[in-house]
Amino acid sequence: MRTRIIALxxxxxxxxTCLFAIPLAVAVLEYSVQHERGHLxxxxxxxxxxxxxxxxxxEPIDPGDLELDDDDxxxxxxxxxxxxxxxxxxxxxxxxxxxxxxxxxxxxxxxDLLVAAFPVTHSDEVVGAVLVATxxxxxxxxxxxxxxxxxxLAAAAVAIAWLVGRRQARRLxxxxxxxxxxxxxxGDGDFSVRSHRGGIQEIDAVGAALDxxxxxxxxxxxxxxxxxxxxxxxxxTPLAGMRLRLEAALERPDADPRPAITATLVDADRLEAxxxxxxxxxxxxxxxxxxxxxPLDLDTLIGELSPEWGARLALHGRDLEVRVDPDAPDxxxxxxxxxxxxxxxxxNAVTHGRGxxxxxxxxxxxxxxxxxxxxxxxxxxxxxxxxxxxxxxxxGHGIGLALARRLVEAEQGRLTLTRVSPPVFTLLxxxxxxxxxxxxxxxxxx
Numbered sequence: 001m002r003t004r005i006i007a008l009x010x011x012x013x014x015x016x017t018c019l020f021a022i023p024l025a026v027a028v029l030e031y032s033v034q035h036e037r038g039h040l041x042x043x044x045x046x047x048x049x050x051x052x053x054x055x056x057x058x059e060p061i062d063p064g065d066l067e068l069d070d071d072d073x074x075x076x077x078x079x080x081x082x083x084x085x086x087x088x089x090x091x092x093x094x095x096x097x098x099x100x101x102x103x104x105x106x107x108x109x110x111x112d113l114l115v116a117a118f119p120v121t122h123s124d125e126v127v128g129a130v131l132v133a134t135x136x137x138x139x140x141x142x143x144x145x146x147x148x149x150x151x152x153l154a155a156a157a158v159a160i161a162w163l164v165g166r167r168q169a170r171r172l173x174x175x176x177x178x179x180x181x182x183x184x185x186x187g188d189g190d191f192s193v194r195s196h197r198g199g200i201q202e203i204d205a206v207g208a209a210l211d212x213x214x215x216x217x218x219x220x221x222x223x224x225x226x227x228x229x230x231x232x233x234x235x236x237t238p239l240a241g242m243r244l245r246l247e248a249a250l251e252r253p254d255a256d257p258r259p260a261i262t263a264t265l266v267d268a269d270r271l272e273a274x275x276x277x278x279x280x281x282x283x284x285x286x287x288x289x290x291x292x293x294x295p296l297d298l299d300t301l302i303g304e305l306s307p308e309w310g311a312r313l314a315l316h317g318r319d320l321e322v323r324v325d326p327d328a329p330d331x332x333x334x335x336x337x338x339x340x341x342x343x344x345x346x347x348n349a350v351t352h353g354r355g356x357x358x359x360x361x362x363x364x365x366x367x368x369x370x371x372x373x374x375x376x377x378x379x380x381x382x383x384x385x386x387x388x389x390x391x392x393x394x395x396g397h398g399i400g401l402a403l404a405r406r407l408v409e410a411e412q413g414r415l416t417l418t419r420v421s422p423p424v425f426t427l428l429x430x431x432x433x434x435x436x437x438x439x440x441x442x443x444x445x446x
Contacts, residue, residue, distance in 0.1 A: 002169040009165025010158060017154045025147055032143045033114070036134065037107035040116030043068050044075075044132040045105075048120045051077050051086075051130070056122040061086040072138055077120070078129045089115070089133040100129035112136050175203045182210055191218030238271045270308070295330040295432035296338060298361045298370065305339065306359075309346050313357060316350065323360040331368045331429040333411040338370075338429070341415065344404040345372040345425050352376065353423065370427040371418070378421025386417060 050065040055077065066075045066087045076087040082097055093115055099106045100117035103126050107116040113133045120128035175198030185193040191214050195207035242264050249260035302322055310320040331338070342359070349357045355375025362369050379386060387405045401415075408415040414428040 002166075002173045005169035005172060006162065006165040009161050009168070013158045013161030017157055021150055021154050025150060028146050028150075029143050032139050032146075033109065033136075036114055036139045037116060040073070040114060040132045040134060041105060041107050041118060043073060044116045044118035044130045047075055047077070047132065048118045048128075048130045052120050052122050052127065055079060055085065055120050055128040068132070072134055074133045076131045078131070080127050082129075085128070089113075089131050091115075091133070093117070093131060093133075097129055097131060100131070101126060109136060114139065171198065172200065172203075174198060175200060175207065179203070179207055179210065182207070182214075186210070186214050186217075191215070191221065235271065235275070238267045242267045242271075296333050296335050296429075297330055298328065298338070298368065299324045301335060301338060302342070302359060302361065302370075305342065305346075309350075309357070309359075312350055318350075318354075319356045321356055321358045323358065325360075325362045328361050328363045328368050330432040332432040333413060333429045337407045337411050338427075341404040341407050341427060342370065342372070344400040345427070347400065348425075349374040349376075349423075364428060366431070367413075367428045368431050370429070371424055372427070373419070373422060373424040375422050379417060379423050380420075387415070 047066060047068075051061050053059075054061045054065075058079075061077055063086070066077070068075060074087070074089040076089045077085045078097060078101075079085055080101060082094070082101065091110060091113055093110060096106055096108065096110070096115055096117045100119045103119050103121075105116075105118055107114070109115075112135060114136055115131060115133045118130045118132075119126045120130060175196065178196050178198075182193045182195045193214055194211050197204050197207065245260050245264055245267075249255065249257045302324065306320060306322050313320050346357060346359070349372060353374030353376035358371070358373045360371045360373075362371070387401050405415045408427060408429075412430050414426075416426055416428075418424050418426040
């Protein structure tokens with residue numbers, strides 16, 4: 001590319017120089033010839049004035065009157081019959097001489113000579129003529145020097161065009177080469193690539209678009225990986241329960257296996273539902289927030305989930321309390337997402353909490369709130385650590401809450417720890433009645 005840009009700059013410069021220099025060179029030649037002819041006419045007129053008296057009186061002509069400043073000029077004086085009286089010019093110029101004897105001033109190029117003829121007059125009577133000649137090569141030598149100077153200027157212009165073209169080629173090619181390298185690295189999976197800015201608006205716009213694409217791909221890949229890891233953790237809980245229940249049934253061969261099999265089938269159905277919901281959420285996350293979300297009746301949703309939650313708590317000798325404010329508006333969120341988030345919060349309360357688990361739906365400023373609380377000792381981790389993905393923690397905290405927060409944020413909501421002890425987690429969702437409501441960052445626990 002650089003070679004093409006430089007070649008184009010040089011070719012353009014040469015073409016422009018030729019289009020300008022060739023007519024100028026011809027004009028310089030014509031001007032120099034005309035100038036020299038005028039000089040010869042003036043010289044012939046000066047000689048005619050000096051010798052007019054001698055020609056009229058038919059006296060000998062002083063050779064000093066024929067001497068000119070230019071040594072390469074030849075001078076000849078003729079009488080009115082065309083007879084040469086003094087001096088000499090090379091060649092035959094009878095036509096030009098006859099015109100001068102007719103009283104006309106003429107100058108022309110004849111062969112290799114520039115010749116001027118001037119009439120010699122006395123009292124308005126033509127008594128003779130003067131011819132002055134010079135080699136045409138004299139003018140060509142002078143023009144040659146001018147042409148050489150013009151050629152030097154043209155060469156300098158082409159050289160400058162080459163330098164400018166080289167600089168512009170480097171300025172244009174470098175950002176394009178950087179874009180090529182960035183695109184190659186992006187194709188190889190390096191989403192951290194960022195293109196350099198070259199100061200050229202169009203190329204910088206392409207680089208900015210490439211950078212934005214790399215960031216979107218990086219974010220998408222990170223979210224896909226995190227979602228996969230968090231979802232796999234979310235699936236481990238029912239799988240672990242199924243395994244423990246079956247192992248317990250195997251250790252007691254005399255007991256009836258039907259309750260264990262029935263409970264396992266229930267967990268299998270729950271696991272299948274979780275998988276379907278996670279796949280639905282993953283597809284919705286790939287599509288983005290463009291689709292319209294239908295209003296969600298939290299009273300109905302929690303009513304569907306309460307029997308399962310109550311049964312799990314009853315196995316531990318604990319109770320479930322559900323309180324739904326009848327004035328609470330419907331939420332504008334995905335039912336699958338809210339189902340998963342509430343499942344994570346209740347699972348945490350069952351696994352790590354104590355006493356009664358309370359799920360309360362209430363109206364909050366600009367949002368609808370769902371509080372999940374228990375009577376346990378509380379959470380001692382900082383909120384930033386609590387909702388971060390901690391895959392290496394043995395107590396099981398972290399991954400489920402990280403997934404829950406990500407799902408809530410995808411629904412334009414918030415998930416926060418509003419009270420440390422006893423713990424209260426608050427889920428804030430935008431209301432269906434006002435789509436432009438802004439969800440506050442934190443709400444006080446209740």
